Amino acid sequence: MFRGTVQLKLDDKGRIAIPAKYRERLREQCGGRLVVALGLDAKTNKEEPYLMVYPAPVWEDVETRVNQLPSTSKQVQRFKRRLIGNAEDCDMDAQGRVSLPARLREKVGIDREVDLIGQGNKFELWDRETWAQENSEPEIATELPAELTSFSF
Template sequence: MSGKVMTFRGHAYRSLDPKGRLMLPQEFRDVVLSAGQHGRVILTNFDGCVVGYSLQEWEKIEESFQRINMLNRQLRDFQRFFISGAMELELDKQGRILIPPHLRTYAGLTREVVLAGVGRKFEIWDQERFEEQRRKMEEGFDLVMDALAESDCELRI
């Protein structure tokens, strides 16, 4: 893939099968496979959804946790929550991942889900929760645009 960092983008509506397996969109599978880790992903709990990372990205996250101040109780609690929720999984031959029960429960995943590409990671949302999050964002759109204007992020439209 010529050294270019591939990112997850877009979103897709999917259904979990009765065993909790989820077919990743082809574009997401391509990103996972381009990382050269034999289709391995890390799933964890975050922000009310299940978050997926390539193994390569996850290793950067774990390394960054080595630099946190362990005297700070909130940071220790977050590290415990985030890292202990993580599971390493491998895509099966059909391009599916099995979402572990603890992550399905955390994110309220039952049947209908949305996979959302968010740059270096992808998110798996219960469809109703995802639509609610989109509505909330749309309601606060002007505030978000103001915050972007004050940050280092340039949004050229």
């Protein structure tokens, strides 16, 4: 499981160094094969200001589920195009670095300082300033979504 927040910096070649505490797990789980995808809100199909980084086997499960959605709806077709069409295979090198595609970095405004946010089975990558703003904004919704009303911890 990937959890917590780690501050990283892109190098001059557009790479991040995966934190050491996750490297061995990623090598065991997927041989360092990762998929980087554009963050999307599944309910609105709007781009979000972050990248998602999946171990390849986890991404393959996501992609399989997405491809099982009915293609008769234009909204579903658009969602598939945005999600799968904006996903790139990226390999972790021997030093634990991953090159982030410039096209995806530019879409979400990742320039130099990056926050890696653990999300259980994947990571999110945020521009540090954008993540700070996201964390400082008060919750907009006044009611919890139905999925969270019975959740306790």
